[in-house]
Amino acid sequence: MRKIDQSFSVPFRYQVLFTEGLFKSDNTCLVDTITAGHSPRPPKILVVVDQGVQEHHPLLLADIKRYGKQHQDRFQLIDEILVVPGGEPAKNDPKLVDTILEAVEAHGIDRHSYVLAIGGGAVLDMVGYAASIAHRGVRLVRVPTTVLSQNDSGIGVKNGINFFGKKNFLGAFDPPFAVINDAHFLLTLDDRDWRAGIAEAIKVALIKDAAFFEQLEREAVAVAGRSMEPMQDQIFRCAELHAEHIRGGDPFEKGSSRPLDFGHWAAHKLEQMTNFELRHGEAVAIGIALDVIYSHLEGRLDEASYLRVIRLIETLGFSLFVPELKQNLRNPEKLDSVIRGLEEFREHLGGELTIMLIEEIGRGVEVHEMDTELIIQSIEKLEELSKARKTSPEKLIHT
Amino acid sequence: MRKIDQSFSVPFRYQVLFTEGLFKSDNTCLVDTITAGHSPRPPKILVVVDQGVQEHHPLLLADIKRYGKQHQDRFQLIDEILVVPGGEPAKNDPKLVDTILEAVEAHGIDRHSYVLAIGGGAVLDMVGYAASIAHRGVRLVRVPTTVLSQNDSGIGVKNGINFFGKKNFLGAFDPPFAVINDAHFLLTLDDRDWRAGIAEAIKVALIKDAAFFEQLEREAVAVAGRSMEPMQDQIFRCAELHAEHIRGGDPFEKGSSRPLDFGHWAAHKLEQMTNFELRHGEAVAIGIALDVIYSHLEGRLDEASYLRVIRLIETLGFSLFVPELKQNLRNPEKLDSVIRGLEEFREHLGGELTIMLIEEIGRGVEVHEMDTELIIQSIEKLEELSKARKTSPEKLIHT
Numbered sequence: 001m002r003k004i005d006q007s008f009s010v011p012f013r014y015q016v017l018f019t020e021g022l023f024k025s026d027n028t029c030l031v032d033t034i035t036a037g038h039s040p041r042p043p044k045i046l047v048v049v050d051q052g053v054q055e056h057h058p059l060l061l062a063d064i065k066r067y068g069k070q071h072q073d074r075f076q077l078i079d080e081i082l083v084v085p086g087g088e089p090a091k092n093d094p095k096l097v098d099t100i101l102e103a104v105e106a107h108g109i110d111r112h113s114y115v116l117a118i119g120g121g122a123v124l125d126m127v128g129y130a131a132s133i134a135h136r137g138v139r140l141v142r143v144p145t146t147v148l149s150q151n152d153s154g155i156g157v158k159n160g161i162n163f164f165g166k167k168n169f170l171g172a173f174d175p176p177f178a179v180i181n182d183a184h185f186l187l188t189l190d191d192r193d194w195r196a197g198i199a200e201a202i203k204v205a206l207i208k209d210a211a212f213f214e215q216l217e218r219e220a221v222a223v224a225g226r227s228m229e230p231m232q233d234q235i236f237r238c239a240e241l242h243a244e245h246i247r248g249g250d251p252f253e254k255g256s257s258r259p260l261d262f263g264h265w266a267a268h269k270l271e272q273m274t275n276f277e278l279r280h281g282e283a284v285a286i287g288i289a290l291d292v293i294y295s296h297l298e299g300r301l302d303e304a305s306y307l308r309v310i311r312l313i314e315t316l317g318f319s320l321f322v323p324e325l326k327q328n329l330r331n332p333e334k335l336d337s338v339i340r341g342l343e344e345f346r347e348h349l350g351g352e353l354t355i356m357l358i359e360e361i362g363r364g365v366e367v368h369e370m371d372t373e374l375i376i377q378s379i380e381k382l383e384e385l386s387k388a389r390k391t392s393p394e395k396l397i398h399t
Numbered sequence: 400m401r402k403i404d405q406s407f408s409v410p411f412r413y414q415v416l417f418t419e420g421l422f423k424s425d426n427t428c429l430v431d432t433i434t435a436g437h438s439p440r441p442p443k444i445l446v447v448v449d450q451g452v453q454e455h456h457p458l459l460l461a462d463i464k465r466y467g468k469q470h471q472d473r474f475q476l477i478d479e480i481l482v483v484p485g486g487e488p489a490k491n492d493p494k495l496v497d498t499i500l501e502a503v504e505a506h507g508i509d510r511h512s513y514v515l516a517i518g519g520g521a522v523l524d525m526v527g528y529a530a531s532i533a534h535r536g537v538r539l540v541r542v543p544t545t546v547l548s549q550n551d552s553g554i555g556v557k558n559g560i561n562f563f564g565k566k567n568f569l570g571a572f573d574p575p576f577a578v579i580n581d582a583h584f585l586l587t588l589d590d591r592d593w594r595a596g597i598a599e600a601i602k603v604a605l606i607k608d609a610a611f612f613e614q615l616e617r618e619a620v621a622v623a624g625r626s627m628e629p630m631q632d633q634i635f636r637c638a639e640l641h642a643e644h645i646r647g648g649d650p651f652e653k654g655s656s657r658p659l660d661f662g663h664w665a666a667h668k669l670e671q672m673t674n675f676e677l678r679h680g681e682a683v684a685i686g687i688a689l690d691v692i693y694s695h696l697e698g699r700l701d702e703a704s705y706l707r708v709i710r711l712i713e714t715l716g717f718s719l720f721v722p723e724l725k726q727n728l729r730n731p732e733k734l735d736s737v738i739r740g741l742e743e744f745r746e747h748l749g750g751e752l753t754i755m756l757i758e759e760i761g762r763g764v765e766v767h768e769m770d771t772e773l774i775i776q777s778i779e780k781l782e783e784l785s786k787a788r789k790t791s792p793e794k795l796i797h798t
Contacts, residue, residue, distance in 0.1 A: 016403040110749030350509030
């Protein structure tokens with residue numbers, strides 16, 4: 001039998017830039033980034049803004065237009081700036097993808113033009129998906145505006161929307177052209193969003209970097225008190241660890257393993273079970289707490305270490321428990337049992353179930369099954385710790 | 400300013416296999432291919448068939464089901480085999496993509512499961528697009544059934560559909576898991592489809608391989624007479640040259656250059672202007688004829704060489720000319736002028752116009768502009784050659 005063995009590698013390269021005041025007249029970060037793309041003529045930019053961001057920054061659209069005018073010899077800002085709903089609803093309405101595509105078509109955005117997406121992770125995911133399927137991919141510059149998107153999702157290679165009621169059912173692996181993290185946007189986050197993103201830093205520290213975990217512990221009270229400098233440091237280090245992981249691993253997830261999803265099997269399910277009342281980072285904090293207790297009960301992680309993790313999560317002001325955790329715990333075949341999240345997690349990746357657990361702070365280990373009885377015990381322990389906390393005076397000190 | 404320089408390469412590997420009688424009980428090509436994917440459990444396969452293929456092969460669905468039953472310990476054939484309209488309409492109806500996605504969802508096709516697409520290039524493009532966006536990409540096995548898809552599109556990395564009336568407006572670069580070329584499907588092609596695919600072989604020979612061009616010349620009369628063996632040889636060599644090109648070049652087309660699209664700027668436009676009455680390969684044959692004449696008139700290509708190309712195209716039975724070529728030739732701003740195809744070609748890739756021309760048989764050269772007056776002269780020359788042919792007795796010998 002004749003055959004052709006085809007094999008090649010596709011190189012990807014992009015920068016994650018950290019700045020403040022992206023559209024200030026003396027800030028050339030954006031214009032330098034998009035004109036480094038070797039377009040023969042001033043490239044077009046179509047801007048899409050998260051409605052929540054626009055509401056907190058009423059001058060943003062005017063600033064963008066002023067910036068466009070200032071640099072009109074170097075790029076062509078499309079007049080029509082699109083404003084789209086933020087948060088999970090952005091990923092639940094496929095019509096928003098059509099809106100982006102219509103603008104791409106109407107304004108002649110081609111593969112050498114740019115879509116600039118400004119917003120939280122959900123908006124970036126949705127706009128990124130539209131950009132990745134238009135002309136098989138127009139250039140995407142992400143401007144993440146939340147802690148979570150600046151330190152995690154915004155710097156990665158995934159784009160997508162929810163479909164058939166399933167999270168990220170439609171999507172594409174497609175690295176951005178560039179990511180610009182503007183610290184200025186963090187100032188207007190509400191406390192929940194400020195805090196939520198730190199869950200991803202705890203996660204990546206636990207599986208990869210004990211020193212970073214200690215930094216998170218040292219700075220927890222300051223960060224909970226909205227101190228900007230440690231937050232920026234934490235975002236940078238977390239982004240760096242995520243970027244390293246993508247670089248060294250399996251960026252397009254051909255295998256069954258997804259080490260960065262420590263704590264996420266329960267988190268995804270809890271988000272869904274609470275109708276996204278629980279934000280992603282809040283759910284991840286609970287998922288981490290659950291999986292460190294499980295790691296301890298299974299004999300992998302010593303008691304002192306798991307209690308340090310619980311203490312850090314509490315100090316940052318996260319809840320450890322939601323009632324949904326106990327729903328149908330003994331009936332894991334029910335759709336509203338958190339334990340079903342394990343099977344859904346396996347399904348999304350396909351292949352074999354692969355779950356990250358913790359052996360010591362800074363070192364994760366992958367396993368291929370979890371014991372239902374031990375998960376139930378972990379949830380009970382979590383509830384107990386959560387109740388103890390509620391009656392403890394420490395709470396007042398920490399939050 | 401702090402920054403992270405992200406850079407990595409994603410490796411892709413797949414085989415293009417050549418077989419006959421894919422679903423015969425003693426043919427293990429398919430079952431071996433999909434079980435080489437290291438799935439921990441027998442993988443699922445969802446099959447999608449081009450309606451045109453099904454009509455020419457009334458036993459196909461039964462054969463597939465029998466094959467699935469025979470190998471049920473090694474893979475799980477999804478009972479519901481989808482049959483979708485073939486040809487360009489497959490790419491014009493986004494509902495077909497939804498149909499595939501619904502089946503992916505309903506049958507729990509995950510990233511370690513397979514979608515097997517059997518059909519011509521349009522069906523493969525459409526099904527491939529659905530497979531590439533579901534779960535950010537489920538595994539796609541393409542079974543191209545036409546000469547054109549076996550020697551060109553079916554072995555490449557592009558998937559897509561038409562949208563907003565624009566060809567391939569939506570799509571993704573996503574290499575298949577495997578490609579299986581079954582020569583048996585060629586037997587039932589009508590003469591136009593049998594012939595049309597050879598245009599891509601002429602194209603790739605002209606820009607890359609003089610020896611292959613000579614082979615095409617030697618075997619032209621036999622191929623025009625539907626001789627199977629030279630056709631299979633030509634498909635193999637053409638596929639090999641395309642695969643080599645993808646491997647050595649810019650698989651995801653980050654740049655502005657697309658050397659394999661020799662003759663295609665006019666071809667795409669002629670397909671559109673004739674409402675796809677002209678098949679892709681037929682349009683490419685005319686586009687090649689046009690661009691070799693242009694190459695000659697511009698002084699790049701000698702007369703003997705360009706006449707050899709014209710003769711080969713004629714011997715194979717292609718038309719050299721369609722009346723649409725002369726529509727609004729002097730008004731290239733009009734939508735129905737073939738010359739507008741140049742700008743549309745530039746737009747789709749973005750960036751700078753890049754057109755392949757021929758310097759000698761087997762050697763292409765890229766240019767960044769074309770002279771409108773010279774294009775018009777080339778079209779006039781093409782019409783003249785076409786008329787000369789119609790009055791020539793050779794026609795009777797060749798076709």
